[in-house]
Amino acid sequence: MSEILSIQSLSSGYEGMQVLNRVSLSVDQGVTAVLLGANGAGKTTLLKSTLGIISPMSGEVFIDGNNVTKDKPEAKIRKGIAYFSEFGVLPNLSIHENLKLGGFFLHHSDLKDKVAYMYEKFPDLKEKRKELAGSLSGGQRKMLGMARALISQPKLVLMDEPSAGLSPLFVNQVISLVKEFKKEFGSAFLIAEQNVKFLDIADHVFVLDGGEITFTGTVAELQESDAISKAYFGVH
Amino acid sequence: MRKQTTIDLSISLVLVLAFVALPHFYSNLTILFMMAMYMVLSQGVNLLYGLTGYMPFGYVGFFGAGAYGFSIALQHLHFPIVLALIFGVLFTSLVGVILSPLLRLSGAYFAIGNLATSQVIYGIVANSHLQGITGGGDGVDISQYFNQTASYYVMLAVLLVVMVGIIWVKRSSFGLSLQAMRDDSVSVAMSGVNVVRNRMLVWLASAAIAGLCGAIYAWFISFFYPSSVFDVSIGIFAIVFMLFGGQGTIFGPVIGTIILYGIYNVIGVSTPQYFQLAYGVLIVILVMFLPNGVLSLFKRGRRAHGRVLESRPNF
Numbered sequence: 388m389s390e391i392l393s394i395q396s397l398s399s400g401y402e403g404m405q406v407l408n409r410v411s412l413s414v415d416q417g418v419t420a421v422l423l424g425a426n427g428a429g430k431t432t433l434l435k436s437t438l439g440i441i442s443p444m445s446g447e448v449f450i451d452g453n454n455v456t457k458d459k460p461e462a463k464i465r466k467g468i469a470y471f472s473e474f475g476v477l478p479n480l481s482i483h484e485n486l487k488l489g490g491f492f493l494h495h496s497d498l499k500d501k502v503a504y505m506y507e508k509f510p511d512l513k514e515k516r517k518e519l520a521g522s523l524s525g526g527q528r529k530m531l532g533m534a535r536a537l538i539s540q541p542k543l544v545l546m547d548e549p550s551a552g553l554s555p556l557f558v559n560q561v562i563s564l565v566k567e568f569k570k571e572f573g574s575a576f577l578i579a580e581q582n583v584k585f586l587d588i589a590d591h592v593f594v595l596d597g598g599e600i601t602f603t604g605t606v607a608e609l610q611e612s613d614a615i616s617k618a619y620f621g622v623h
Numbered sequence: 624m625r626k627q628t629t630i631d632l633s634i635s636l637v638l639v640l641a642f643v644a645l646p647h648f649y650s651n652l653t654i655l656f657m658m659a660m661y662m663v664l665s666q667g668v669n670l671l672y673g674l675t676g677y678m679p680f681g682y683v684g685f686f687g688a689g690a691y692g693f694s695i696a697l698q699h700l701h702f703p704i705v706l707a708l709i710f711g712v713l714f715t716s717l718v719g720v721i722l723s724p725l726l727r728l729s730g731a732y733f734a735i736g737n738l739a740t741s742q743v744i745y746g747i748v749a750n751s752h753l754q755g756i757t758g759g760g761d762g763v764d765i766s767q768y769f770n771q772t773a774s775y776y777v778m779l780a781v782l783l784v785v786m787v788g789i790i791w792v793k794r795s796s797f798g799l800s801l802q803a804m805r806d807d808s809v810s811v812a813m814s815g816v817n818v819v820r821n822r823m824l825v826w827l828a829s830a831a832i833a834g835l836c837g838a839i840y841a842w843f844i845s846f847f848y849p850s851s852v853f854d855v856s857i858g859i860f861a862i863v864f865m866l867f868g869g870q871g872t873i874f875g876p877v878i879g880t881i882i883l884y885g886i887y888n889v890i891g892v893s894t895p896q897y898f899q900l901a902y903g904v905l906i907v908i909l910v911m912f913l914p915n916g917v918l919s920l921f922k923r924g925r926r927a928h929g930r931v932l933e934s935r936p937n938f
């Protein structure tokens with residue numbers, strides 16, 4: 388299996404403050420990888436630096452073997468990467484327009500099928516398709532954001548805490564969606580989470596602690612290690 | 624084609640055909656020309672402001688640049704009319720490229736910066752050192768090309784093209800991305816939209832529209848001073864007409880121009896200074912109380928009475 392995403396020795400942060408210290412990880416095609424880490428561990432910083440929303444201080448990002456470290460976020464997205472985070476949806480556009488925007492760079496006829504597919508997955512959204520996204524509840528908005536990110540059937544999806552602020556029901560919906568996209572389209576996922584429930588679907592786990600990767604392996608290997616207790620409870 | 628698109632295209636065609644027929648019933652061709660021109664100009668503003676939120680208070684800078692580009696091509700390069708018009712548009716686009724760093728400014732800073740740059744262009748053109756090329760303060764005389772009928776119909780052709788263009792933009796995913804960029808450009812970029820490039824395209828298209836208007840205007844009047852084609856109120860009128868009719872809509876600028884330019888001609892021409900003041904006040908009132916223009920009063924739709932206001936999501 389070949390690598391869809393490879394991050395090599397990435398250091399990044401904010402003005403005057405380094406957050407990530409030489410982070411390396413890779414995700415294979417069609418694999419669901421979970422990036423576990425407590426609040427402030429640097430998960431969001433890592434995803435944003437991977438996409439180029441934050442310019443990394445050093446290190447490299449490869450997608451499909453190509454060095455894309457310097458590419459703009461929209462250029463990476465056009466290469467089949469999707470990003471889902473709390474930024475979510477455009478409240479002044481209708482639900483339907485939000486979805487169409489998600490497929491901005493798709494061919495027109497292609498887009499139609501893909502919108503229909505997403506409506507199949509989210510019947511709630513279909514019902515309200517003409518309403519403004521701003522009128523949706525928080526959970527529904529999040530689902531729309533997810534539908535918008537997934538509509539292009541990306542080969543790699545970066546998700547930033549999809550379960551944050553969602554009811555258990557929605558969390559289960561997210562989990563089954565991830566499984567489905569993996570199966571139907573062979574999409575790979577890198578999911579930054581605190582919620583260990585996502586370990587159920589993880590083929591691969593990374594633990595991020597204080598800006599460094601402290602564990603890389605399978606769920607079974609994770610259970611043998613003390614990386615989680617260290618990361619969450621500061622037991623060193 | 625969608626039904627609404629067919630309707631919009633039909634209305635636009637009827638509008639232009641009406642202007643084609645009007646000179647047979649109404650002899651003041653200048654007023655008809657100016658009305659068609661303002662429709663085009665306020666569509667140009669609409670494209671930029673209605674879709675991307677940039678308010679070009681110095682829009683007349685492009686208008687004047689187009690007028691001068693056209694005239695220079697006629698007088699010094701001896702281009703035929705059509706090529707000179709194209710030259711005027713290209714020249715204006717070049718000015719647009721040079722001024723594009725303005726797009727990094729936001730809100731009032733952009734509006735003021737744009738106003739200032741239009742005065743800089745005016746200053747350059749009117750400068751006596753450039754007398755040999757621009758005519759300086761003495762103005763431009765291209766009266767040997769004077770042809771009001773031809774220039775009027777060319778303006779109508781431009782009106783039709785611009786209307787079709789606006790209709791296309793409004794229903795295309797490109798237009799959708801522009802509208803969304805206005806709300807949250809980062810979120811839109813996450814859908815793979817090249818925000819910077821799209822903004823630049825709209826800016827240049829809007830500049831080109833003003834440049835073309837300026838060029839055809841120069842042809843129509845065939846003698847002008849720098850102060851007449853760089854008159855800030857030309858741009859302000861276009862803005863007011865667009866705001867009054869309804870920003871971001873297809874027919875708002877048309878309705879706004881018909882009503883307000885109509886009123887201006889009935890009672891205002893003798894006292895233009897009051898109108899400038901009145902229109903200044905009108906801008907403030909419209910932006911504050913009727914941000915979607917008079918068309919929104921007649922529309923009962925989900926967007927009729929303002930959009931959902933909400934703070935930007937923290938990306």
Ligand SMILES: Nc1ncnc2c1ncn2[C@@H]1O[C@H](COP(=O)(O)OP(=O)(O)O)[C@@H](O)[C@H]1O
Pocket residue numbers: 401402404406424425426427428429430431432433
């Ligand atoms: N915009 C910012 N400017 C400065 N520091 C930030 C910014 N965003 C996050 N940080 C800091 O970076 C560290 C990692 O944050 P973050 O990547 O958001 O962690 P996580 O997503 O794992 O909760 C934290 O110490 C946080 O305070």
Ligand SMILES: [Mg+2]
Pocket residue numbers: 430431432547548
């Ligand atoms: Mg975070």
